[in-house]
Amino acid sequence: MALDRLFNVARKEFSDHITSRRFVIILGLFLVISAIGMHSGIETYNTMLESYNLQLQHMQDLEGPYAGWMPEKPSIMLVFSSMMSYMTMLGGILAIAIGFDLVSKEKETRSLKSLLSHPVYRDEIINGKALGGVGALGFAMALALAIALAMLLLFSVVPTLEEFAAILVFGAVSLGFLLAYFAIALMMSTVAKESGNALIYTLVIFFTVSSLLPMFGMMAANAFAGDPPEPPQMPRMPQEVVRTSSSGGYFTTSVSQSVVHGGTEDPEWREYEEEMKTYIEKRKLINDISNLLSPQSNYQTIAIAVTQPQIFSMMQSPYDTTPEETTGLAGALGKVWMNIAALIVFPSAFFAAAYVKFMRMDIR
């Protein structure tokens, strides 16, 4: 494989994408909606920042069980949460839009035969097409992040170095998510003889992995985990432990979650709690395994870990009431390594399938 030929194909494909009406319209829509979402996110951030400053001022006045309460400074990464929801829908559509006819259109217009009659290997063509598509999606993502950063600066919100790194990671993860659907579309474009069929097949997979798969995951979890354990016949309920991050803070006081009955721990309740914990963990494991096949679920999990680590911690261990240590960006990513791996494996598998199919394609 020669790089000059690969880049010739990639350059043409990239140019085709960014000048195509389809790409420009969807990207424009995505950017406008993202900007509106960002704007409202920035307003929320500013409100939370004011609240944080007020809480700081009143900290000294706190007494009793709330004496150790520490407000948490809001992160500007909250602003990017809104972008995540648009990314899963419009971003996915953008990725599909640029990939679904990459090969099928060449078959339909017979330009593939003309192209293959010149000195270029098939792998250079398919890799060049993939590279051009990745470049176009990278361009779209860079544009979205640049607009987001510009808006932050416009509202006098300057990210810290760690926040800036988190923004870049968020961008990279979002690009990974877009590549997942681009890879499906490219594969279907290679398999289908007509672009219309390629689009339909891609949409079927899109809705299967984004909607059906999580539903099946829940159903499987219900089926395999069985019924939840019954609580013991006792009137007292375990003391509810409240952790919150929506207010931007958390309690540093240690609150026991064990049930105290008559001054001693009740072994029946303790057993029930253990059973319940096991039951929930089992359900979660089945659900998580199923969700690993869904780019949407993986993307959301990683994006939440990056943008809202507190919410992510609550989601990961709802029964764990010990105060969460701040682990930083690397720590957050470490917790979602399986989702990151799945988000890499998913498009790679479809790219590989597209590659093999294209190499063996009958060009009569």
Next chain:
Amino acid sequence: MIRTENLTKVYNGKPAVDGLDLEVGEGEIFGFLGPNGAGKSTTILMLTGMIEPTGGRCFVDGIEVANDPLNVKKTIGYLPEDVGFYGNMTGEQNLDYFARFYGMDAKARKERIAELLELVHLDGVTQKAGEYSRGMKQRLGLAQALINDPKVLFLDEPTANLDPEGVREYRELVEHLAGEGKTIFVSSHILSEVRVVCRTVGLLSKGKLAAQGTLEEVARALAPSDGDAVRIVVETREHLPAIDDPAVIDIERNGNRAVVRAKADIRDRLSASLFEQGLHVREMRLEEPEIEDVFMAAYRR
């Protein structure tokens, strides 16, 4: 310049090309004839390195195609049947994209493209290729096949989409290219077209080479065998009398006209006999089957 050895391509267990042995010399304009589905396009795809043969070998300019398809593609130009282009790009942009694969620098590309667009009468056309008529696409197809100034040119059904004026221009272009010493391999099912431009032909039937040579040689080889008998057409001004010659096998009479089937060419004896009888001979010739009929019969076999 082009050679195949037992070249075979099998699709789904059926041979599309079956043990083809072909040889085309340098500078020849070779017509590759055969009905639709005979395996012409499959042969060309193997010769141009676009598909791999199931068996056998093929060579272009001494290079075995399956071993080094990229070098072969640098040597050849190929106009596919029903050629296609990128509809969102102009003819010039399409040619520029293809030219980049040959490592030509910007100046060389610009000059070559301008020269070719003028050659195929598409200079000054600013439309996108998607808006081209079929004839214009065919002409642009010729230009893209010539982008690397190839030694060997493969043309698959080159006149299929051309109007009469386009066909005339195409013929002139082929003559011009042949004059430059290029080897031209024209695949077609239209005998009249091949007859005008090609010096040698090969007839492919059901994936096998039925005959190869000049048109006359191929026609003779394909003509239905009548043993050593010849057919002599005779027409006189007066009523044709009985012909008494030991070599005559039978006679089909029609007034002053007759077709004499004889064991040998007896025209000299026959004309002398008729002259002695005071008859005026209007026509006397050996009847040979029409080339079109011979090819049509071969197509049907």
